[in-house]
Amino acid sequence: MTTPATPDPSLPPVADAPPAPPTATVATFDTYGAAQRAVDYLSDNGFPVEKVTIVGRDLRIVENVLGRLTVTRAAGAGLLSGAWLGLFIGLLLGIFSDNGWLVVLFAGILIGAAWGAIFGAVAHAMTGGRRDFTSTRRLEAAQYSVNVVADQADEARQLLTRMTWRQANP
DSSP states (O other): OOOOOOOOTTSOOOOOOOOOOOEEEEEEESSHHHHHHHHHHHHHTTOOGGGEEEEEEEEEEEEEEEEEOOHHHHHHHHHHHHHHHHHHHHHHHHHTOSSOHHHHHHHHHHHHHHHHHHHHHHHHHTTTTTTOEEEEEEEEEEEEEEEEEGGGHHHHHHHHHHHHHHHHOO
8 A cells, every 4th residue: 555645845735626527428520620610510509619628539649751861951950940040149139239230140140050050960960870760740539529518418419410410411
């Protein structure tokens, strides 16, 4: 048997969150867009949507590989991000310059780009060949359930049944 942890007296007390009201699933959809349209339909018909939640089920991470990452590409990406940082710093310093603010701006961009390229190339080279690709990640769900506070679930079901009937019979 474990004993509960004693709270740290130096920290302020944490109030317990009130329990969430029970909900019921009124519809299930294959896409998030369809679940959004259902909630929008409920809203358009005066249903109190603050009592609605959209719950994604069977979550997974999908990573799309975009291409190979080489030292040259890493240096190029570093060059661009360094140039943006240099532009920002050049603008800040240029504000306080009496004359030649354009020179300060371009110097900031060039110095930032050079350092960015160096750091990008070195950082990639230090990975030792691990993860030599670029990618994007996104979180997806297999299904999206529209849940409503239990005491208003029947009303929501009736409205969504009308929505599906209207879509099937234009």
